[in-house]
Amino acid sequence: MSIIADSVKFHGKLSELYELAKKGKIETNLQGSHTRPCKFWTATKILSGIKNSIIITHGPSGCAYGVKQAYKLTNCRNSGQTYEPVISTNIGEKNVIYGGAKELWGAIKEVDKKYSPEVIFVATSCATGIIGDNVDSIIEKMESEVNARLMSIHCEGFSGEYRSGFDLVFKQIVNLMDEPTEQSRAEMSHMVNIVGGKMGAERTEVDTDVKELIRLIKGMGAEVNSVIAGNCTLSEIKRAPSVAVNCALCLDIGYAIGKSMEEKFGTPINSTILPYGIAATERWIRGAAKYLNMEKEAEDLIEKEYMFIKKEFEESKKYLKGKIGIVEGHDAVKSLSIAHMLKCDFEMRPIIFNFHPWSTEARRTSIDYLLETGIDPEILITKGTLAFGKYESMRQTEDELLLFLGDMDIKSLVYFGSSLSFPNIPVIDLNAILNRPRFGYRGALKVAKCINTALQYSFRPRSFLYKTMVFPKNCGLSSAKSLTPKLSQDLPDCTVYAHGRRGQCMMK
Numbered sequence: 001m002s003i004i005a006d007s008v009k010f011h012g013k014l015s016e017l018y019e020l021a022k023k024g025k026i027e028t029n030l031q032g033s034h035t036r037p038c039k040f041w042t043a044t045k046i047l048s049g050i051k052n053s054i055i056i057t058h059g060p061s062g063c064a065y066g067v068k069q070a071y072k073l074t075n076c077r078n079s080g081q082t083y084e085p086v087i088s089t090n091i092g093e094k095n096v097i098y099g100g101a102k103e104l105w106g107a108i109k110e111v112d113k114k115y116s117p118e119v120i121f122v123a124t125s126c127a128t129g130i131i132g133d134n135v136d137s138i139i140e141k142m143e144s145e146v147n148a149r150l151m152s153i154h155c156e157g158f159s160g161e162y163r164s165g166f167d168l169v170f171k172q173i174v175n176l177m178d179e180p181t182e183q184s185r186a187e188m189s190h191m192v193n194i195v196g197g198k199m200g201a202e203r204t205e206v207d208t209d210v211k212e213l214i215r216l217i218k219g220m221g222a223e224v225n226s227v228i229a230g231n232c233t234l235s236e237i238k239r240a241p242s243v244a245v246n247c248a249l250c251l252d253i254g255y256a257i258g259k260s261m262e263e264k265f266g267t268p269i270n271s272t273i274l275p276y277g278i279a280a281t282e283r284w285i286r287g288a289a290k291y292l293n294m295e296k297e298a299e300d301l302i303e304k305e306y307m308f309i310k311k312e313f314e315e316s317k318k319y320l321k322g323k324i325g326i327v328e329g330h331d332a333v334k335s336l337s338i339a340h341m342l343k344c345d346f347e348m349r350p351i352i353f354n355f356h357p358w359s360t361e362a363r364r365t366s367i368d369y370l371l372e373t374g375i376d377p378e379i380l381i382t383k384g385t386l387a388f389g390k391y392e393s394m395r396q397t398e399d400e401l402l403l404f405l406g407d408m409d410i411k412s413l414v415y416f417g418s419s420l421s422f423p424n425i426p427v428i429d430l431n432a433i434l435n436r437p438r439f440g441y442r443g444a445l446k447v448a449k450c451i452n453t454a455l456q457y458s459f460r461p462r463s464f465l466y467k468t469m470v471f472p473k474n475c476g477l478s479s480a481k482s483l484t485p486k487l488s489q490d491l492p493d494c495t496v497y498a499h500g501r502r503g504q505c506m507m508k
Contacts, residue, residue, distance in 0.1 A: 007400040010381040014336075014352070015371055017379050021360040027386060028357045038157030040125060041067070042165030044086075046173075047121050047153065048072050049200045049229030050237070054117040054148075056087045056107050058100060058135060059125025064088035075200030079231055087111055091127060100133050105142065112146035118234040119176070120148045129156025149176070149234070163252075163362050166198070170257035173228065176237050180265055184242035191223045191243045192288055195261075195269075196254025197230030210249065212437035213275065216285060217247075220301045222292050228257065241265035245291035247284065250274060252333055252365045273366055274333060275439045277341030277447070278306070305441040313441075316448035319455070320346040324408075326401070326425070328417030329355030329379070332363040336370050338416055338430075339377040345444055346451075351378045353417075354385040354397055380404060398423055410458050414451050424462070426454035 010017055010026065020026040030036065037045075040063065047055050048071035055072075057064040068086040076083045089103040104122065111120055122135055139150045153172060155165050178184075194213060202208040214224050225243050226236035240246075241261055247270045248254030258269035270287035273280055282302055289298030306313075325342040329335045329352040339350035360367060370376075382400035401423050405413065410425045419429040428450050430438055437443050 007382050007384075007403050008380070009383050009386060010357070010379060012379060013376045014355075014367065014379050015376050017355070017357065017381075018360050018367055018371070021357050026357045028361060030356070030358050031386065034356070034358075036162040037165075038162060039160045039165035039168070040123065040155045040157040041070075042162045043153055043155035043169045044123055044165075045071055045198055046166060046169040046229045047123065048075055049197055049231060050119065050121075050173075051081070051231055051233050052084070052117055053119040053121060053234070054084060054087060054111050054115055056089065056104070056111060056120060056122045057125060058089045058104050058107075058122055058133065059091060059127045061088045061090045063125045071200065075231065078200065078203045080204060084117070085115070096127060096131055099131060100128055101138055104133070104135065104138055108138075108142055108146060108150070112148050117148050120146070120150050121153055122150070123153045124156050126156045126158050129154070129159060151176070161362075166253050167256040169229075170195075170253075171260045173237060173257060174260045174264055176234065177241050177261070177265070178238045180242040180267075184239065188225065188239065188242040189244050190221070190292060191225045192217060192270075192292070193225050193240050193243050193246045194227045194230070194249050195246045195257050196249040196251075197227045197232075198250075198253060200229075200231050202230065207435070207437050209437045209439040209443070212440045212442065213247070213249070213284075216281070216301065216305070216440055217288065219305070220285065220289060220292070220294055220297045222288070222294060241267045243267065244293075245270050245288055247288050248272065250333060251369055252363055255365050271369065273340060273369055274337035276334075276337045277345040277444045278441060279344035280337065280340055281440045281444070309441050309445040313445045313448055316445070316452050317346055319452055320348055320448065322347070322349070322412075323451075323455075324349045324351060324413050325451075326413065326415045326417075326423070327352045328415075328421070329353055329359070332356075332359035333366050335416075336363070336366050336377070340370060340373075340375050341444070341447065343375055343377065346448065349378070351380050353380050353401060354382060355379050356385055357381065411455060414454055426451075426458045427462075428454055 017026065021028050044055055044067045047053070048067070055067065057067060064086045072084060072086050087107055089100055089107050091100040091103055095103060108120060111117065122139060124135055128135070135152045139152050143150055151172060153169060155168060194210065197210065202210050210227055210230060217224050226232040226240055228237065228240065245268050246258045246261060248258055251271050251273050255271060258271065261267040262269050268291050270284070270291065272284045272287060275281040275284045285298050285302060289295050325348045327335045327338050327350055332355060335352045335355060339352055342348040342350040382397055384396035384400055387396065398421065405425070413425040415421065415423050415425050415427045416430065417427065419427060419432055421427065433446065438446065
């Protein structure tokens with residue numbers, strides 16, 4: 001393998017990168033062009049997953065517009081339920097001077113009367129956070145005047161990085177919960193919560209990953225009280241502490257609410273990485289079964305699920321041992337989970353490509369878990385990752401990867417990433433798998449088949465025409481919403497960000 005030293009910023013084990021980051025020996029700050037959502041956005045993303053609730057964004061109207069477009073409309077479309085609006089107090093220049101208390105008071109009264117929600121969340125924006133509107137005092141005074149439950153969410157974007165928005169809301173949700181009783185615990189001793197859902201309803205027409213986890217729980221003989229916050233209700237949230245165990249969907253995102261519920265109510269938490277592959281799925285199932293007192297049922301389920309896929313899985317797996325899996329690292333938790341699957345299930349050699357050093361702090365919970373379970377994947381970070389631009393999709397990083405791979409046989413390599421990436425090796429785009437799920441045993445079989453199919457067609461070159469659309473010659477790059485969501489979105493953005501054609505549609 002040919003390594004071009006000038007192109008490589010780091011090449012080594014995850015544990016080595018982790019230590020360098022802790023000691024400040026590698027840059028962990030995001031570049032100005034490598035932005036993430038603000039605390040306000042991530043907080044409202046979780047809030048959007050609670051049914052029959054209204055979010056009042058206390059600030060300018062633009063904040064409400066973004067949340068509505070990104071989250072609430074999507075949730076209602078997925079579930080087929082009536083649209084639950086996102087409301088704005090629509091404060092302006094005068095309010096920034098004199099305060100927006102009057103506007104907030106009126107908005108709460110109007111929302112309660114017009115929509116009759118179970119909960120009204122008041123989410124503070126940067127503007128109201130800066131001027132210091134006393135939102136808590138207003139809510140306290142109004143609680144007796146409205147029927148809805150009121151809760152303030154202090155999530156102004158400047159007050160924390162994006163991860164803090166998730167944690168803030170999950171910890172706040174715990175305050176909506178009822179103290180469990182002996183009777184409620186007994187009645188719900190066969191139930192679990194799946195915690196760490198980031199947004200609203202699952203698509204009704206697709207066998208999603210969450211639906212697969214629910215199916216496995218039910219297959220063991222248990223029940224799911226709620227997916228928090230994935231289209232959950234206030235009544236589900238209230239009784240949530242009485243279940244036998246909280247099962248984290250995503251270890252990082254689910255840990256905040258799981259730990260808070262454990263400390264406040266004594267509800268145990270079953271924490272694993274995303275259950276990609278058989279090894280991770282079995283840890284997830286057995287972790288839940290321990291608290292449900294269903295160890296025998298869990299083993300029966302594991303045997304049944306594996307036998308269902310065994311013949312096809314083993315046939316697919318035997319060709320994968322020793323192959324190299326290059327995993328795009330910009331989605332840190334997902335890349336760690338895929339690396340775990342490749343190593344444990346397929347005996348492949350995973351290399352996480354361009355796992356930004358910033359992620360060592362943002363995703364430390366998942367990294368700690370992975371290292372504690374004995375998995376220490378190889379990390380490759382090229383200099384393009386730390387340059388200005390969208391490092392997920394830059395021509396520079398792809399050229400650097402090809403230099404790293406040198407003249408290796410493409411039949412021994414697969415690339416786990418976006419279909420809009422163009423390394424000259426077989427590509428597996430898990431976001432483009434529409435006939436999901438990707439979790440569990442069925443997901444493991446699906447991934448194994450995808451790898452083998454990609455290897456079988458390794459002789460077929462990627463589309464030169466499509467590559468020129470993604471990377472226009474001598475004029476920057478085009479984007480599907482800046483290529484960050486890749487092909488996972490319904491409607492691509494065909495705008496070309498290029499010299500002489502900014503804002504024009506590629507189809508013209």
